[in-house]
Amino acid sequence: MKRFHALMCAVVLAAVAGPAGSADIPLDQRRSGYADLGRDTKAMQDDDTSNPASLGVQDGEALWSQKAGTAGKACAECHGDAAASMKGVAARYPAFSPARKGPIDLEQRINLCRTENQKAEPLAFESRELLALTAYIGRQSRGMPIVQSDARLTSAIDAGRKLFTQRIGQISLSCAQCHDDNWGKQLASSLVPQGHPTGYPIYRLEWQSLGSLQRRLRNCMIGMRAEPYAYGAPESVELELYLMWRARGLTVETPGVRP
């Protein structure tokens, strides 16, 4: 089915996009994927007791005050109440890490804290624990605008843009050809969204679980029959960063629900 989608995509785009280059979506025309959800899915996201991602947030809340590692420290011992200390954090990630001299995303930041401060094993990407903590931290920024204004990240944002506009895979399509040039149109039965990462980690109905932005990006790359970047690879983080910059000003919805 995926292959069919991808192929359809290629055919459709060859017809509509032609050789024209990609242009950024005008700021006032940007919208969250939420706007295109069906009524049921919107209702599911809006009500915390029907949003299955709340279960992850709840898990994260429990992990927040659970001691970990040889240092025997919990997140809460340094950071206190997440509602205060983590407010707005997810809205400005990926952020610049002086140690890495580049951007790191929220998952990497959590694992840095684990290895350096808690002296614990880093959590595996897409593990229940890491997704839960990310969702819990992300939840504290719900309703806040996405901010990406760190001058130290300019070159990384440019690198992300390059990846976004570069044709990849056997299908030979770039992210921009769908999400900048043809958003709002149909790809088989699905609507092509603008691709703003406003609600990550999301509960994706197709996955029946929480998943990170990187997992979602890998989905798209596999659809293009390209080899996806590894979890935590610099390219993945640059793409995440570019997408957050592209979505600057939009509202954080974490934890979102998507089809």
Added chain:
Amino acid sequence: MARPLVNVPAKVKRGQAFEIKTLISHIMETGFRYTTTGERIPRDIITFFSCSYNGEEIFRADLYPAISANPFFTFFTTATESGTLEFKWTGDNGFAETATAKITVE
């Protein structure tokens, strides 16, 4: 694992219908899937859900493999006296979870 989420109004009017919503964390593995090496993934689902009010059963459901992960139930009932709602989920591999919620009838 996360606790089940239960949403009931704290106060309800006597005899008036109100909504109960429950959400529980469960993988609901169907038992029809295979691993890449051809081994069957054993079934692991919730098979039964019930809700009782002051000990009297008011809602019950049997669950089957076609039900998606993290089952969500929502239903309506009316109350004539204050009391406690008890929710019970049971399933494969000895899965058992309970939750309670108090309701005040005005």
